[in-house]
Amino acid sequence: MTIDHGREADIALELADRAGALADFGDALGRAGVSIEGGGVWVHEGRGLAHFLVADVAGATAALAASGLGPVVASPVIGVHLAQDVPGQLGAFTRRLGDAGIRILVQYSDHDHRLIVVVPDADHAAATRIAEEWERERIARGS
Known part of the structure; x- marks a missing residue:
């Protein structure tokens, strides 16, 4: 499904199961001026899975890719x-x-x-x- 970039979407990506992984994610979005509207991160069987609500899907995706994080899957x-x-x-x-x-x-x-x-x-x-x-x-x- 195509994401309407004027609307909020869930961005999902795998994060490393290590100290500082969420900080790297948050720093990347913060530097890009992308606000997080909700969501969370869970670690299951050694894999971190992040799901966050953002309005700026393109900005979030670009910022995370530039920081070596991702790939990002966006969903309405x-x-x-x-x-x-x-x-x-x-x-x-x-x-x-x-x-x-x-x-x-x-x-x-x-x-x-x-x-x-x-x-x-x-x-x-x-x-x-x-x-x-x-x-x-x-x-x-x-x-």
Whole structure:
């Protein structure tokens, strides 16, 4: 799927499982003036996997490549607000995706308190419709 460079996207890349790897990543983006809007890093079986939400995908990709990091995979995201004071919101929204047969590849929160998910490209349009319905309902409830 093509990324609209005027919109936020998830950038994913493997980081070395060593002290300072995340600092190298953050320094590269900082020098390029790229802001991170959410995400995280996990180490599993000796491999570091980073997923971060950025608005400047091209800038992030170029900065990381120039620093010897990458390759970067950019994916469009789905973002919804959950009513933080209502238990079960994560399950309620993701159940809608699951019931539609949509797998969630990545999930995290951003700095605007939105749930961010990455789904397979083939399911992005359907997931977007589900998210838009969720947001309409949330606004109608006043939450």
